[in-house]
Amino acid sequence: MLKVKELMKQDLTSVQSHETAYSAAMMMRVLKIGSVFVKEHDHIVGIVTETDLVRKVMAMNLSPESTSVASVMSAPVICINQDRPIWGVADLMEQSNVRHLAVTDDHEAIIGIISVRDLLHPVAIDDF
Known part of the structure; x- marks a missing residue:
């Protein structure tokens, strides 16, 4: 069975909490991503x-x-363990009403991110 770690992205793009919504939007545009983590003192405190x-x-x-991104971020960040089956992602996203989940290791450290878009990839492959 496919696990979260097989579809997650390991790039942890972040902005500091005092940065502006504009700078977060520009970062998302340049990197072609749909979210960035928000940090305070090197700790992830939210997601925009x-x-x-x-x-x-x-x-x-x-x-x-x-x-500021701190004033519009979603917090706390909803997390899922990297070893969970992929079907758990959709369930947790639906329950939490979010489209992005932080992925954690066994020590609860954030090591990646998974989005609704990432879930589409295995479906597209299985159709062929």
């Missing part, structure tokens, strides 16, 4: 996603250049 930027910044008519 494209959805957060749309719903909490743009739809609220806030200035992306002056809105």
Whole structure:
């Protein structure tokens, strides 16, 4: 059975909590990703996603250049262990109403991320 660690991305892109929504959005654009972790003192304290930027910044008519990521991040970060079966990802995402999960090792350290988009890859391969 396919496990989370086989589909997760190991790139942990992050911004500091005092940075702006604009800088997070630009980072996502350049790296072609849908989320970035938010750090304070080298600890992940939240996550900012494209959805957060749309719903909490743009739809609220806030200035992306002056809105901190700390004020719009989703926290706490919802996590799943790397050794869980992949079907557990969709279940946890649905229960938590999120599209991105942090992936943890056995010591509960965040080592990756998995998104709804990552779940589509094995389905596409199995269809052929």
